[in-house]
Structures are given as structure tokens and as C-alpha cells.
Amino acid sequence: MENFETSAIRTQTERSQFDEHSTPLYLTSSFIFQDAEDMRASFAEEKPKNLYSRFSNPNVSEFTEKIAKMEGAEAGYAFATGMAAIYSTFAALLSAGDHIVSCQSVFGSTHTLFTKYFPKWNIETTYFKAEDAENVEQYIKPNTKILYLETPTNPAIEILDLEFFGQIAKKHNLIFIVDNCFATPYLQQPIKYGADVVVHSATKLIDGQGRVLGGIAVGKEDLIREIYLFARNTGPALSPFNAWVLSKSLETLAIRVEKHCENALKVAEFLESHPNVELVKYPFLKSHPSYEVAIKQMKLGGNIVAFEIKGGIEGGRNFLDKIQMCSLSANLGDTRTIVTHPASTTHSKLSDEERNEVGITAGLVRCSVGLENVDDIIADLKQALD
Numbered sequence: 001m002e003n004f005e006t007s008a009i010r011t012q013t014e015r016s017q018f019d020e021h022s023t024p025l026y027l028t029s030s031f032i033f034q035d036a037e038d039m040r041a042s043f044a045e046e047k048p049k050n051l052y053s054r055f056s057n058p059n060v061s062e063f064t065e066k067i068a069k070m071e072g073a074e075a076g077y078a079f080a081t082g083m084a085a086i087y088s089t090f091a092a093l094l095s096a097g098d099h100i101v102s103c104q105s106v107f108g109s110t111h112t113l114f115t116k117y118f119p120k121w122n123i124e125t126t127y128f129k130a131e132d133a134e135n136v137e138q139y140i141k142p143n144t145k146i147l148y149l150e151t152p153t154n155p156a157i158e159i160l161d162l163e164f165f166g167q168i169a170k171k172h173n174l175i176f177i178v179d180n181c182f183a184t185p186y187l188q189q190p191i192k193y194g195a196d197v198v199v200h201s202a203t204k205l206i207d208g209q210g211r212v213l214g215g216i217a218v219g220k221e222d223l224i225r226e227i228y229l230f231a232r233n234t235g236p237a238l239s240p241f242n243a244w245v246l247s248k249s250l251e252t253l254a255i256r257v258e259k260h261c262e263n264a265l266k267v268a269e270f271l272e273s274h275p276n277v278e279l280v281k282y283p284f285l286k287s288h289p290s291y292e293v294a295i296k297q298m299k300l301g302g303n304i305v306a307f308e309i310k311g312g313i314e315g316g317r318n319f320l321d322k323i324q325m326c327s328l329s330a331n332l333g334d335t336r337t338i339v340t341h342p343a344s345t346t347h348s349k350l351s352d353e354e355r356n357e358v359g360i361t362a363g364l365v366r367c368s369v370g371l372e373n374v375d376d377i378i379a380d381l382k383q384a385l386d
Contacts, residue, residue, distance in 0.1 A: 004186065007069045008250045013058045025244050026058045055232050059243040066250050067206075068218045070185035071198050076218035077228045078243060082181065082201020083109050084236035085215030089199055090118070090146070092230035093175055093223065098145040100125040101136065103160055105153035105359045107179070108346060130158035130290075130359075136165070140172050147172075150179040151188075151297075155342055155366040156359030157281040157306040159290035162297050166194020175223065181205075181333075186257045187299045196220050197227075204333030205303065207249050208256050212242040256335075256371065260303035263377065264369040268305045270378045276315075276385045278363070279308040304332060305367045309385070312362035316341035319365060322384035325376060332368035337377050340366045 002010065012023050031050045033039035042049040050056050060078050068076040079085040090100075090113065102114065104127040114125040126139045130153070140147075147169045151160040162178065169176035177197045178190035184205045190198050200206060202214035215238070217227055231237065238246075261284075268282035280287070283294035284301030294301065309315040319341065320328055326337040330346055340346065342360045355361070369377065 002069075004070060005254045008066060008253055011062065011066045011069060013062045023059070023062060023244065023247065026240050028057075028240075029053050053240060054235055054237045057237075057240045057243065059240040059247065060238050063202075063214075063238070063243040063247040063250070064216065064218070066247060067185065067200070067202075067216050070189075070250075071180070071218050072189050072191045073198065073218035073224075074221040075224040075228075076216055077224055077231055078202075078238040079215035079217070079231065079236045080238055080242075081213045081236075082199070082203055082215035085199045085201070085217045086110055086179065087113060088231050088234065088236055089177060089197055089217045089227055090123075091234075092227040093197075094118075094123050094145055096122040097143055098123050099141050099143045100146045100148055101139045101144055101174075102127055102148040103133075103150060103153060103158070104129050104357065105156040105158050106148075106150055107154045107181075110150075110179070111358065130156075130160060133160060133164070136168060137172070140168075140174070144172065144174060146177055147174045148177045148179075150182070152182045152283055152294075152302055152304065153359070154182060155304075155306055155340075155364065157283065157288075157304060158359065159283050159288070159294045159298075161290075161293045162188075162190050162193035162195070166190075169196075170194055182302050182304055183298060184253060184257055186254050187261075187302060188297055191219065193297065197223055202246050203331070205257060205260070206253065206333075207246055208253070208333060208335060209249065210331055210334040210336065212245045214238050214242050214246050257303070258300065259371055260369060261300035263371070263374045264303045264305055265301060266374045267367065267369050267377055267381065268301075268307075271305065271307045271381070274382070274385050276310050277307050278310055281306040303369045305369060307365055307367070308361055309363040309365055313341075313343050315363050316365060317344050319384050320344075323380060324383070325372070325380040326367075332366070334368065335371045337370035337372060337380075338368040339381075340368075342366060 064076040064078045176195050178195045180198045181201045197219035199217045271277050271280045282305045329338045
């Protein structure tokens with residue numbers, strides 16, 4: 001395999017008759033056939049051909065091929081959003097009566113799928129806490145089909161041991177699915193540790209500039225085939241324009257993510273030294289409870305720092321009000337540093353008990369560290385904390 005950065009830059013669709021250096025946009029809803037036999041053979045899938053942009057498109061194929069190479073996957077399918085990728089993956093692979101075992105700290109919309117929508121179809125989910133990971137086998141039932149993880153988790157920045165869970169999934173013949181959004185394929189490749197499917201919200205660090213939405217699932221060819229057939233018939237396809245943007249973004253993923261991580265570690269170290277901060281969670285801080293696991297499976301620590309401000313919900317709100325340069329936004333993985341206080345915003349509708357269950361304490365702030373000069377990021381956080 002080519003080196004990561006080379007694959008990210010040199011994986012391209014076939015050149016057209018114009019010999020362009022950079023892949024053009026293929027803004028077309030459909031494609032034509034030469035004759036009746038070409039059309040028949042194409043629809044029978046006897047030959048690889050683009051039929052319709054809901055099924056495949058050259059821009060989308062280029063983006064998908066790049067991520068599959070980066071993750072070491074056999075195949076992939078790209079979606080309009082990260083949640084479309086997560087929902088379609090589960091919907092394609094689960095049947096009524098199946099059971100999911102998942103880590104407890106998961107993205108809010110994933111939690112809503114598990115608790116509000118899947119029960120309608122008689123699909124149940126059992127959560128385990130990160131600190132209870134070694135006892136995960138006690139939650140596996142005869143009807144368990146999927147073992148699902150985020151690592152690092154959102155927003156609690158817990159680290160789960162991919163190698164350990166890969167072995168558990170293999171032992172119990174489970175489909176092992178990992179949301180690798182926070183790490184990106186540059187920092188971590190879960191397939192190396194036994195993951196069957198890896199999902200991403202490409203909206204985050206993969207785009208990296210807060211411009212477009214996108215999602216992707218990559219993994220074993222037979223599983224991706226099921227996901228593709230589900231998506232082909234339900235229509236959550238990635239647009240060619242967004243795929244083109246995301247494929248361009250991948251050309252700079254490695255260099256961007258390295259700088260994000262460098263800045264994030266410095267921000268985490270600063271926060272640990274501030275008197276108004278009670279706790280800092282960042283995978284590459286030695287104080288992180290799973291530091292040893294993080295350095296084993298991740299190249300660097302990622303760009304997300306979670307920290308606990310003194311003063312609970314009011315302390316968090318006060319901090320947001322004082323921020324000057326950093327953005328107040330619910331997104332992450334942008335060139336711009338973003339701060340979010342989940343207890344008063346994204347998770348405000350949950351009770352205190354429900355928030356604590358998913359690792360969201362009253363004063364928790366999630367900081368998506370950007371690419372500004374790190375001294376300016378720290379200065380803004382310092383004046384808001386002081």
C-alpha cells in the first residue's frame with residue numbers, strides 16, 4: 001500500500017479526454033448507455049458502471065476509495081451526513097428482535113436512535129460504561145448482533161481498547177462497528193484491531209473547514225454490500241459536490257490533523273494548570289485514565305479536549321459569555337476553535353441523572369481545538385476562565 005499521505009493525494013478518478021490534473025465535478029443526476037445490451041448488463045451488475053448518482057457517481061467513488069484505502073477496508077459507501085451513515089449501517093444489518101451492545105458515551109443522535117426509534121422495531125440496546133469495559137461480556141445475549149463503540153467518545157473523551165473489543169466481537173461472532181470520527185483514519189485504524197465496519201461523520205475533521213456535510217461507512221465487502229443495497233433504495237446518498245469537496249479535504253488531512261493535535265495538547269496542558277478548572281480529559285495527557293491504551297492505538301491525541309469548569313452550569317454559561325475569539329457552535333473539527341457547554345445547550349433537555357449517565361457533568365466544556373496560533377487560543381480561554 002502507498003503511504004497514507006500519497007494515497008490521500010494520488011487516488012483519483014480516471015482522467016477525462018481533457019487531461020485535467022485535478023478531478024472535475026461530475027454534477028449529473030444520471031448516466032447514459034451505448035445500447036440495449038450495455039444498459040441490461042449495467043443494471044444486472046455484470047459490469048461496473050455508474051447508473052444514477054443516488055447509487056454511485058465518480059466524485060463519490062473517489063472519496064469512498066480514498067477513505068477505504070486509509071482505513072484498510074475492502075469497500076465503502078458514502079452518505080449525505082454522518083448520521084445517515086450510522087442509521088443506514090444499523091438498519092441494513094439489523095432485524096427485528098436483534099440486540100446491540102454499545103458504550104454508554106455516544107453521540108446524542110446515536111443515543112436517540114438506540115432509545116427512541118430502534119425500540120419501535122423491537123431492536124434493543126444495552127449500554128456499558130467505559131470503566132466497566134472488562135465486564136462487557138455479561139451484557140451479550142443470544143440475540144446480540146452488533147458491538148458498537150466510539151473511541152474517543154463524544155463528549156466524555158473516553159478511550160476504549162479496540163484490540164480487546166475486537167477479540168470479544170470475534171469470540172461471540174458479533175459485527176464490530178466503530179465510529180472513528182474523533183480520531184480520523186490518520187490517527188487510528190480500527191479495522192487493524194478487528195472492526196468489521198468503520199463509520200465517520202466526514203463533516204468533522206475530514207472536511208475540517210466547516211463547509212459541507214457528509215458521512216461514510218467502510219469495511220468488509222459483504223457487509224458494505226448490504227449497506228449499499230439499503231442506501232440505494234432509501235436514498236441517503238452523498239452529493240457529488242460535497243464528495244468533491246471532501247476528497248480535496250483528504251489531500252491535507254494528515255498535515256491538518258497533526259497541527260490540530262499539537263495545538264490541542266498545549267491547550268490541555270494549559271487547562272490542567274488553571275485554578276478554575278477541576279478536571280481535563282485529553283487522550284495524550286498522562287492524567288487520562290486510559291492514557292496507555294490511547295498511545296497504543298492512536299498516533300496522536302486528536303483535537304478534542306474536555307474539561308470541567310468550577311461553578312457547574314452557571315460556571316459553564318459564564319465561560320461561554322466571556323469567550324471572544326473562539327466560536328460558540330455545536331460543530332467540531334473545524335479550522336476555527338469551537339467551545340460547547342453541553343449541559344446548558346445540546347444536552348439541556350436531559351435530567352441531571354441522564355446527563356451524568358452519559359458522562360456530561362454540569363460544568364463540562366468540550367473544546368474542538370482549531371488551527372489558529374495556539375497562543376491566541378490559550379489567551380482567549382484564559383481570559384474567559386479568569
